[in-house]
Amino acid sequence: MDKTFEEWWEESLKKIPVYTSEWTNFNPSDPGVTILEYFIAFHMMQQKSMDGFSQGAVENLLKMAGIIRRPGACARVLLKMKQPGQSVLFPAYQQFWVGETVFETEKPQRAGGHKLVGVYGMEEEKILDGGVLLQEEIPMSIKIFGDCPKAGNAVYFIMDSLPQEEEFYFYVDVVKTPCRNDFEGTAGQRFAEVSWQCYTQEGFQEISCKDQTEAFLTHGELVFSGIHGAVVYSGMPNSGYCIRGVLKEASYDTAPQLLSVHGFLLEAFQHKTGCAVKNFCAGQPIELDSDLLENGYFRVYCREEEGNSYRQYESDGCGGKWNCYEVSQEEGKCCWQNEFEGRGGKGRYYEVSQKGEKAVITFSRQKSGYGPAGGRDAARIVVYTEEMMRKSALGMVYGYDNQLLQLPVSQIAPRNFCLLAKRQDKDGDYYDFVKPDRTKDGDLKYELLEEEGRIRILDAGGFVGAQLFLASISTCQGEAGNVRAGRTFFARGAFGELELSNPAPGMGGRQKESLKMAARRLYEEVKEPQTAVCARDYERMAQRVPGLCIHKVRVVMDEDKNEILAAVKPWSKEPFPELTPLYQNILETYFEPRRLLGASICFSGPRYVAVDVRGVLYVKRHYEHCREEIEHVIKKFLDYREGSQEFGEVLRLEQLYWELEGLDCIVSVQNLGMYPQDFGKASVQGMDVHPAWDCLCYPGNLSLDIHAGQPGGYGYE
8 A cells, every 4th residue: 555544534635625615624523524534445445455456367357448458569760871872782680770779671671772853743734843852951841732732733753763672662751730630540531632653655654652641741651562664754854763643632621731752761670689580482492681691590490281380491501500601801792611512312401502692492392302382481481690599499388377488588579579389299390380379279378578578378288398499589679769860870781881861750669568557548548538428528529530630619509409519610821711521521420430329410610700899098108019019919819710719708808908908008998899790690798799609709990099198198199
């Protein structure tokens, strides 16, 4: 228990005046004090009972409430060469260092060698030069589709060459619209539809593009693929290979405004790999291209019948370590020292040969009598660092409940973790690759304790007596991987030392969610309404509709029509923004599953009413710019469009009077009055203006007689 009864009691007494001024008797004879004592005692008994729960019991209770602890995750960054003219093919698991933090590629990728030489917008027949988007030193923005984007407007990316890879990455920075919610979980409607095309000999042909920018409304990636037969395009001031995005439909609330475009990026993940599994199809040579092969430790496993377990294969030449090459310091390349000498005979063997700087593994059933069966994962290669090879054996599965096995490292990335289980049958040893998410009967079920660096075996299944080895493991630093944009990364290898940078910040890195954080998330989810019941629910939920820029919302009930009425003002630079049909459709779609059964809701835009102000004001003599200062205060007071005032909020003359009286230049305010221009939208009650529930006021005519000196004195401004 963290507090005693007396401490809880004293803290509760101090909070009573915060919530009520009527409760003044705190003596033990007061019934309210007795009830409060009972509540404190009940809370302490509950807390004591909860403190006795094990972590597993608490986690199971959270699961019953639908809260599952979020696993840790590796951060991801996009990198580009600082020397774009240099082309380098990075192997899988190539390491990039920023300080003490390590990022790695997960597949072979090429960086450099391609350059974005021009960005242009096309507004009808007018070409907009977006060259400033390529100048990182001088950040400037450009409305790439013009001030009023329409169908047919386009953006052109001009490049000096195009990569041969299946896909490549661009990253786009934009000027984000204030108040815009994130686009996660959008209801399907979009502000624009873009057709992405590449220029070929047949003209512009459609290509595939994964657009994470929502048609340039938010920062994000453009992932291009499906490009074939591209040729040079000369229709722009800069000639080169061309990819363009053409607006098929456009219903933007604000025109997209780009800040920068970065092309030909490679992706890397914040983890440090100790060993990894590579899957290969049968019937084709296996090319090993991995930075982990620097020390040459790997093991080969094949599935000889589809659906069965794996058997381990040995090298026909040099055994389990690829130690037949050395790195030439002069040329920076891998040089093979000798040729392999085959063993001959029958057995589970593979052959290794050289292809450039890669090791190529092949299997021959005819020669050895064994080989992989069909399927995309018929052969698996486990590649180790020297340290992890020595520590790969974890121990035996004994079969008792909650057996714990220690791993050689902690802070493990769960997405990259896999065990290798070794068992025996009449034909010898066989192996299974086991991930933590196994659910079938007879499988080895275990829990990865990633922070501690251990595994807990939950159900041994048919694996009692199996020997466990590491097949894939890497460590990550969670949130530390979410590095800021513009950091310098260093890569080292046979190509020398290179510098890269990240145009976008690292994203997605996190530690495994603690039980305390999961319980807090449950509290927040329970507190946050998921079904709209009262007016406040509708207003709060409308403010967070994904992708929309909602500035103000007011919800009332029409008792006569039995209908919920909602007035919504989008954020806009326009003086009198309206609710567009697209906004209305998105709001209706969003609230359809969140409204009560039988509840009908109607969305409409705001109505605007101008309010005139008249009055006589006396100011200090020789005070400069007094009229501008006075009018500024009045206009700010009247303007509900940009201010914090809500729909239908009463304009109180007394408040305006005191704001004017607070100005240094004011001597006296007399005969002050406010008058709406449309009495159908607002009424005057006493000296105050009462707008209708769906109305927003704005400044009308200001008729101000400003005099210099004291009331009754002489001289005018």
